[in-house]
Amino acid sequence: MSDPKTPPAAPEAASVVDTDFRLDAPGEIMNWLRELLRSQARIQLSTPDGSAIHTVLRSLDTPHGMLTMEAPQSREALPPVLASDELVATAYLDKIKLQFDVSGLVAIRGEGEVLRAPVPLRIYRFQRRQAYRVASAGQLYPALKLADGDLPRIRVVNLSAGGVALQWPANVVPTPQALEELSGTLELEREVSFSTLLRVQHVSEGENGAPHHVGCAFVSLSPNAARALQVFIDQAQKRERLMRRAV
Numbered sequence: 001m002s003d004p005k006t007p008p009a010a011p012e013a014a015s016v017v018d019t020d021f022r023l024d025a026p027g028e029i030m031n032w033l034r035e036l037l038r039s040q041a042r043i044q045l046s047t048p049d050g051s052a053i054h055t056v057l058r059s060l061d062t063p064h065g066m067l068t069m070e071a072p073q074s075r076e077a078l079p080p081v082l083a084s085d086e087l088v089a090t091a092y093l094d095k096i097k098l099q100f101d102v103s104g105l106v107a108i109r110g111e112g113e114v115l116r117a118p119v120p121l122r123i124y125r126f127q128r129r130q131a132y133r134v135a136s137a138g139q140l141y142p143a144l145k146l147a148d149g150d151l152p153r154i155r156v157v158n159l160s161a162g163g164v165a166l167q168w169p170a171n172v173v174p175t176p177q178a179l180e181e182l183s184g185t186l187e188l189e190r191e192v193s194f195s196t197l198l199r200v201q202h203v204s205e206g207e208n209g210a211p212h213h214v215g216c217a218f219v220s221l222s223p224n225a226a227r228a229l230q231v232f233i234d235q236a237q238k239r240e241r242l243m244r245r246a247v
Contacts, residue, residue: 024122032098032123033060033067036091043069043091044202045102050179051080054203058114071113082107089120092202099124133160134236144198146184153187161229163217164198170209176200182216186225188232194225 023029036043037057046052053072060067072078081087087102100120108114135158136142142156144166155167164186168175176182180200187193198216206212221229 021125022122023125029120029123030060030062032125033057033119035093036098039093041091041093042202042204043089044178045069045081045087045089045105046178047081047084047088048086049080049084051077051084052178053077053081054205055115060119065119066116067119068108069115069117071107071115078107081105090202096125132233132237133158134233141187141189143187144182144184145187145193146182156186157213159186159229159233161226161233163201163215166214166216168203168212168214170206170211175205175212176203176214178202181219188228192228192232194222194228196221196225 023032037060040056043055043057044052045055053074055069055072058068058070082105087105089098089100089102091098100123102117102120105115105117108116134142136156139155142159142164144154144156144164146154151172152169154169154172157165157167159165178200182198182200184196184198185193186196197219199219201215201217203215204213
């Protein structure tokens with residue numbers, strides 16, 4: 001069994017990144033928001049107590065400094081987000097993570113309900129996946145065997161020293177939500193496994209029955225688990241270098 005763990009509190013947007021990654025020039029902020037609009041990247045709006053919704057950017061009103069986002073289909077999830085005094089938006093653009101505070105969010109009813117808020121005064125941007133990530137080489141391993149014995153083993157798409165990406169089958173319900181914690185056994189190989197606690201960072205829902213993509217971070221690892229994980233990653237890097245030389 002892994003060591004007992006006490007999960008840390010979820011950080012606020014301004015505390016999780018260094019000021020070197022802060023963007024407060026209006027032109028830069030609008031450029032990144034236009035990229036979110038162009039790519040239709042999923043945006044998560046979350047509160048300090050764990051309430052969250054997913055949305056996408058619909059339009060940018062540059063002259064008035066307003067942005068419009070799509071309202072969620074789930075009516076129950078929206079009120080806690082609208083009522084919160086602290087709201088953080090998180091989005092991913094390839095290897096870049098964007099995060100900014102949202103203030104004055106309101107729901108506007110018209111032909112369809114949308115969400116409106118002022119353009120943020122600053123955006124925090126930092127690089128994702130700085131640690132080497134190991135892609136899954138097969139269907140059986142790596143995998144996460146959840147503590148709930150009624151649930152199936154969940155395939156690990158890739159992993160790093162910081163966390164894992166899971167392929168969560170659409171028929172396995174409920175689907176994990178951001179900030180939820182998952183406990184179980186991470187099976188790297190047939191003879192290599194360890195107990196772990198993961199915190200869900202983001203969820204990309206699959207369409208038409210496709211699996212969901214669930215990104216998780218390790219809450220903490222015991223020394224033995226951390227060593228086993230690092231050895232597994234080192235071996236994967238060596239195999240990749242050998243394959244490059246063989247080409």
